[in-house]
Amino acid sequence: MTNRPDRWSDHHIESVMGDLLRAGVLLSAAIVMLGGVIYLIHQGNTAPDYGVFRGEPPNLQTVTGIVADALRLSGRGIIQLGLLVLIATPVARVVFAVFAFSAQRDWLYVLVSAIVLGVLTFSLRGGIG
DSSP states (O other): OOOOOOTTOHHHHHHHHHHHHHHHHHHHHHHHHHHHHHHHHHHTTOOOOTTSOOOOOGGGSSHHHHHHHHHTTOHHHHHHHHHHHHHHHHHHHHHHHHHHHHHHTOHHHHHHHHHHHHHHHHHHTTSOO
């Protein structure tokens, strides 16, 4: 018998989940900050017109449009990409939980995590209608 720590202990899983959430938030913040700097460099001297509401353009309303805009180094596209990373962070945590609990053979938590993942996926895809 060896004295090495259990790779799938509760403490290790909690530690990895915490690191995953921390990394996701920090990565998201860095991406948003980069996008904000690029946006301010290009449009920082334009005066906003708060009397007229303008929603996001169609190219920033889909994941593929956001990624395409970010790859073109558009400030708004990079900011939106950072927000997508922020939204994806807790989803990645739940995906990790499903795999970690299955490695522990804790089927109740696998089921609960899978249900949470299903609800998240359903709601992120737009729900009903």
